[in-house]
Amino acid sequence: MFGMTRRIGVGVAVAGVLALSWASNVRAQAATQQAEPAAATTAQANAPAGPAAIRLAVDATQAPQKILHAHMQFPVQAGALTLQYPEWIPGEHMPDGPIINVAGIKFTAGGQLIPWRRDLVEMFSIHLNIPAGVTTLDADLDFLLSAPAGGFTGGGSATASLDVLSWNQVLLYPAGAAAKDIPFAASLKLPAGWKFGTALPMTKQDGDTIEFAQVPLTTLVDSPVIAGKYYRAIQLTPGQTPSHEIDIAADSPAALAMTPDTELHLHNLIGEAGALFGARHYRDYHFLLTLSDDVAHFGLEHHESSDDRTSERSLVDETERIEFAGLLPHEYVHSWNGKYRRPVGLATPDYQTPMKDDLLWVYEGLTEYLGEVLTARSGLLKEEQWREGLAYLVASYTHRPGREWRPLQDTADAAPFLYDATPDWANWRRGTDFYDEGELLWLDVDTTIRTLTKDKKSMNDFCKIFHGGASGEPALKPYDFDEVVSTLNEVAPNDWAAFLRARLDGLSTKTPIEALENSGWKLVYNEQPNEMLADEELLAHRADFTFTVGMMVSDDGTVVDVTHGATAYDAGIAPGMKIVAVNGAQYSPENLREAIGNAKTVLNPIQFIVANGAQFKTMSMEYHDGLKFPHIERDGAKPDYLGEITHPLATAQ
Numbered sequence: 001m002f003g004m005t006r007r008i009g010v011g012v013a014v015a016g017v018l019a020l021s022w023a024s025n026v027r028a029q030a031a032t033q034q035a036e037p038a039a040a041t042t043a044q045a046n047a048p049a050g051p052a053a054i055r056l057a058v059d060a061t062q063a064p065q066k067i068l069h070a071h072m073q074f075p076v077q078a079g080a081l082t083l084q085y086p087e088w089i090p091g092e093h094m095p096d097g098p099i100i101n102v103a104g105i106k107f108t109a110g111g112q113l114i115p116w117r118r119d120l121v122e123m124f125s126i127h128l129n130i131p132a133g134v135t136t137l138d139a140d141l142d143f144l145l146s147a148p149a150g151g152f153t154g155g156g157s158a159t160a161s162l163d164v165l166s167w168n169q170v171l172l173y174p175a176g177a178a179a180k181d182i183p184f185a186a187s188l189k190l191p192a193g194w195k196f197g198t199a200l201p202m203t204k205q206d207g208d209t210i211e212f213a214q215v216p217l218t219t220l221v222d223s224p225v226i227a228g229k230y231y232r233a234i235q236l237t238p239g240q241t242p243s244h245e246i247d248i249a250a251d252s253p254a255a256l257a258m259t260p261d262t263e264l265h266l267h268n269l270i271g272e273a274g275a276l277f278g279a280r281h282y283r284d285y286h287f288l289l290t291l292s293d294d295v296a297h298f299g300l301e302h303h304e305s306s307d308d309r310t311s312e313r314s315l316v317d318e319t320e321r322i323e324f325a326g327l328l329p330h331e332y333v334h335s336w337n338g339k340y341r342r343p344v345g346l347a348t349p350d351y352q353t354p355m356k357d358d359l360l361w362v363y364e365g366l367t368e369y370l371g372e373v374l375t376a377r378s379g380l381l382k383e384e385q386w387r388e389g390l391a392y393l394v395a396s397y398t399h400r401p402g403r404e405w406r407p408l409q410d411t412a413d414a415a416p417f418l419y420d421a422t423p424d425w426a427n428w429r430r431g432t433d434f435y436d437e438g439e440l441l442w443l444d445v446d447t448t449i450r451t452l453t454k455d456k457k458s459m460n461d462f463c464k465i466f467h468g469g470a471s472g473e474p475a476l477k478p479y480d481f482d483e484v485v486s487t488l489n490e491v492a493p494n495d496w497a498a499f500l501r502a503r504l505d506g507l508s509t510k511t512p513i514e515a516l517e518n519s520g521w522k523l524v525y526n527e528q529p530n531e532m533l534a535d536e537e538l539l540a541h542r543a544d545f546t547f548t549v550g551m552m553v554s555d556d557g558t559v560v561d562v563t564h565g566a567t568a569y570d571a572g573i574a575p576g577m578k579i580v581a582v583n584g585a586q587y588s589p590e591n592l593r594e595a596i597g598n599a600k601t602v603l604n605p606i607q608f609i610v611a612n613g614a615q616f617k618t619m620s621m622e623y624h625d626g627l628k629f630p631h632i633e634r635d636g637a638k639p640d641y642l643g644e645i646t647h648p649l650a651t652a653q
Helices: 016-030 042-046 217-221 260-277 318-324 327-333 365-378 383-398 408-413 436-452 459-467 481-491 496-505 511-518 531-540 589-598 641-646
Strands: 054-059 067-075 079-084 102-109 116-118 125-130 136-144 162-165 183-189 195-198 202-206 209-212 225-228 230-235 244-250 285-291 298-301 305-310 341-343 477-479 521-526 542-544 551-554 559-562 578-582 606-612 615-621 629-634
Touching: 102 125, 162 244, 162 285, 183 217, 195 230, 195 244, 195 285, 225 230, 225 244, 225 285, 260 327, 260 365, 260 459, 285 327, 298 327, 305 327, 318 531, 327 365, 365 383, 365 436, 365 459, 365 641, 383 436, 383 511, 383 521, 383 531, 383 629, 383 641, 408 436, 408 496, 436 459, 436 481, 436 496, 436 511, 436 641, 459 481, 481 496, 511 521, 531 542, 542 589, 578 589
Parallel strands: 054 183, 244 285, 285 305, 341 477
Antiparallel strands: 054 067, 067 136, 079 125, 102 136, 116 125, 162 225, 183 209, 195 225, 202 209, 230 244, 298 305, 521 629, 542 551, 551 559, 578 606, 606 615
């Protein structure tokens, strides 16, 4: 699939007396702690030193009714206090904290209601004044789960049978100290009989209420909880340390039926990742898999877990399984590339400081590349399916005219608003292309290393240097562009800075074709459907004519997108219009395919009746080259680096 079907203000300066006191209490500790610990050991959880913990109790018993209740207790002292709702969520790369879904905010102390007011500039911040003699502030809020099934953690996360709790949804925290230095003690009450999975350390469970170990705020936000009526946990590396578990919540018991083959391939995934990186920077790992058609579908990385949400039948329907195959490998790679190693601009001290997304072509692009490589090495996709996905990806970027004006670097720089871009005109506007074109960039890097070293070194060597080190407790090691370049030079001396900048800053670069051809393969088109494209069309209920006339059309005739400058564009068709008829017959994908095929031998243009709002118009399209679908075939004149790249490192074939 190669990613083609997936797509994911300054903080308040004046924090008041509490924040200043908080900062002074933790200053001595800060020098000896990691920049962002992703988990707390039992010893850390029981440590008496440091500021008192904020207590957070979440009641999820009404999650099926689409509402959560949260109660917090803050240790305070008299004076001004600023509390913040998380705005910049790690892994989402934009200021999209779902504050719009927060309701029922109330603050009390000793039974007295405490007034509050939102900051007029930093609108995720709330100001209060704590009366004399008050040492504990109680805070209540509700989080509304009725968001549509779209977006990221602010999107749909609950159904009648399950819920995914992202802790950033239900908490406030004091300004003035780094998030890693703010301790939280959390508890969660679930609907009766529901089971749960999480990487967050637990201290005890009393019926349907779970109490978790005291951890830094960074660990809490980095440790979502999946829970549901229909739940299954599978140990993927039984008897091994660290342990690896997949926790599955679904909308039906039938959806939980993972096949032995899929379980084996996930076991292989863990072995292949260990062989690639040479170290594991977590105590254990949880794939938190949500299977539902009524929640937002995405993957979000965490250091010791991943929040993976996909269609209900992804484990039991082969077409759905193929579509889903690359999700878990991508998010798993992020434990190394994104959580352990992170660009300096994304390693922010709290959730209000703006993130700088300029290195997302490493954070996401390299993860996309390595995730797809591990998808192949683990067997989650068959080799031919993997190659079909690569063909689809390369062809898509050779039919992306937005590359003529927006460089790849700008897709990363502009990520905070490109994530919200709609599908229409995506080829001309461009979107979060640092994922997929970033993947092709790293394929280009890999094949270049192999060429420079006469096939003695590769990205496997880069990963061991850049992401390796000692296994064990989670840690954070930020990096910048210069370190990426210096590590590449350590593997294979070259002018890597110029190599990367030419491909990042250039327009209409040859990266897609160059990456493929340097791997020993070439792109071809014929009338045989591409398997991965066909699967996507089936699941998305649309037909993709990008490589013929330059448009995608939903099954009901609505035009999803039109390639700028292509045949459909020249005919006057645009996204949002609706094709009513083709050559005098009612529109269907089959009718349009037949018309395009017949046009090879018929000199007349293809005739359309198109609705543009309430207006109808007849349009003509001159196209006589037939249906075209992308594939790749071997170039025997060059080494088969692609075959070497996908060959397993750890598992026998």
